[in-house]
Amino acid sequence: MAEHYKITFEPMGVQAKAPAGTSIYEAAGIINIPLRADCGGKGLCGKCRVIVDPPHNLSALTESELGIFSPDEIKRSYRLACQAQIQGDVTITIPEQMADSREARGKTGLRGKYPFDPMVERIGLQKDELPEPKDGILADGASWVAERATRVAGHEVFIEDLGALRQLSRPEAYEGEITLVNHLKRGITAVIPGNKSRSLGLAVDVGTTTLAAYLCDFHTGEVIASSASVNPQRRYGEDVISRIAMTDNREDGLAILQQIVVEGINYLLGRCVEEVGASAEDIDEVTLVGNTTMEQIFIGFHPHGLGVWPYLPVLSSPRDLRAEEVGLNLNPGTNVYLFPVISGFVGGDTVGAILAEKPFLRDEMCLIVDIGTNGELVLGNRDGLWATSCATGPALEGAQISCGMRAVSGAIHKVELDSRTGGPTWSVLGDDENIPPVGICGSGLIDAIAVMRKMGVLLPNGRLKEGMPGVICDENGVGREYVLVP
Ligand code: FES
Incomplete structure (x- = not known):
């Protein structure tokens, strides 16, 4: 068996063991330490940077790393977690702005009756x-x-689901009272021993960045629990294009992405039922929405067609799936309703927003804006609806900006024009007002662009104006960079 080395992650102080050749990123994944990986581990974005000790217990610096790090950063033992491979015991320090969080609190505030x-x-x-x-x-x-159930329910009930038939084939199914879960289209989907009247539904939102689950009581219409976490697929890239590339570039790419998102949903499902003292057996139906790529990966459809023109989904109609065939830890036959999608980049989550807001019943024009990792817009009223989408999250979190970062301590989040000097001033996030800037987040970027336009540094066509203060030109005299913080 290959020798395993000890990897200590700081500041958490937790340890993993991994064989030689494991990347730091993979080692972090073993013990569920989330790291940013905006480019999906290709060594392009520089967002997975960590500090290592001792550096000689890792593989040699790769070309990507030599291109990304300054000589000073190399001297301070910076490495890219996706590039550096373990070759001995090592301590990895994760800078705050590079850490990711498994928790996603913003999506769990939903409560009340519907x-x-x-x-x-x-x-x-x-x-x-x-x-x-x-x-x-x-x-x-x-x-x-089925005949007895038809009599009790007062309408026709049938049993065709294999999982329900298997449950019914067990001798204990006839030893006492039983509870049948009847889906109005699919017939009996589960046979549960005993009198179990609790009936719950689970609504799942599979976002590119965040997974969220909401548990609803089918007797009252009340949302009784919710839970959210980071989409574990994120370790293979921040946006849908990186996920599609993962399925194209690795033979097992689709299987990996599907498996980890299902594990993520099972994790949330478990947390929801635990919160209200229920069990997975009490869940009678799941509805699932996501953008088109997320839905296709969840169902195991290869998303290749979404990455090339004309960007078409395999299927746009809704589907009723069985929990067992997608790997959810529920009664095997439990119905999983997958929302229809509108197009390659306007998915079931937008259909859900339209159904919730009902712009199709209104006379006045309505605009629905969903700002996530992808942004979707729906405009219209009862006469018709138009929908489109655009990149948002990574575009504003610095994925392609050399100094870009999330809105955490050290990020420039505000840039203003100083009327005295005619130059920019900036504010940095953090408790300490003297904290030095280490990067720029989305709001800072938008401000910076506005200020650069006002100063005349940024031309209407998006070019930087050569000769202006702060503009760095390449060897051909073309403006390539603007220095906001000297
Ligand atoms: S450079 Fe490592 S994830 Fe992008």
């Missing part, structure tokens, strides 16, 4: 309504149960 009309119902059958096995053998028990 109008509801579930597609599922629970039907209880008493023991005396169940067939009696003769000599341990039951002839066509499923038809018998």
Whole structure:
């Protein structure tokens, strides 16, 4: 067996063991330490930088690293987590602005009652309504149960789902009262021993950056629990294009992305039911929305077509799936409703927003704006709706900006024009007012562009004006960089 080395991550003080050749990024993943990886580990973005000790216990600096780090940073033992490979015991220090967070709090504030009309119902059958096995053998028990259920429910009930039939085939299914979960389109999806009237629904939002789950009581319409976390696919890139590239570049890419997003949803599902003292068995239906790429990966469709013109999804209609076939830890036959998508870059999450806001019932024009990692806009009223999308999150969090960073301590978040000097002034996030700037976040970037336009540094066509203070030109005299903080 290959020798395993000890990797200590600071400031958390936690340790992982990994064989030689494991990247720092992979080692962090073993113990669930989230790191930024905006370019999906290609050594291009420089956002996964860490400080290592001792440096000689890692592989040699790669060309990407030599291009990204200054001589001073190399001297201070900076490495890219996606490039440096373990070759001995090592301590890795993660600078605050490079750490990612598994928690995503902004999406869990939803509570209250909502109008509801579930597609599922629970039907209880008493023991005396169940067939009696003769000599341990039951002839066509499923038809018998369906007939009794039809009588109790007052409408036709049928059993075709394999998972439900398997549950019904077990001898204990006839030992006492049972509860049937009936989906109005798919028939019985689960057979649960005992009288279990609790009926819950789970709504899942698979975002490029964040996963969120909301547990709803189907008897009251109340959202009783919610949970959110970072989408674990993020370690393979910040945006949908990186995820599509991952499925194109690695044979196991799609399987990995699908598996980890399902694990992420199972994690949230577990947290939701735990919060209210319920069990996964109580969940009778799941609805799932996401942008088109996220939905396709969840269902195991290769998203290649979404990355090349004309950017078409494999399927745009809704789908009813079984929990078992997508790997969710629920009754095997539990229905998972996947929202329809509008186009390659306007997905089921936008359909959900349209259904919630109902602009199609209004006379006045409405604009729905969903700003996430992708941004979607829907404009219209009862006469028609128009939808489109654009990049937002990484575009504003510094993915392609050499000094770009999230809005954490040390980020320039505000830039203003100083009327006295005619030059820019800036403000830095952090508790200490003397904290030095280490990068610039989205709001700072927008401010900086506005100020650069006012100063005449940035021309209307987006070029930097040569000869202006702060503009650095290349060997051909073309303005390439603007120095905001000298
Ligand atoms: S450089 Fe390592 S993830 Fe981009």
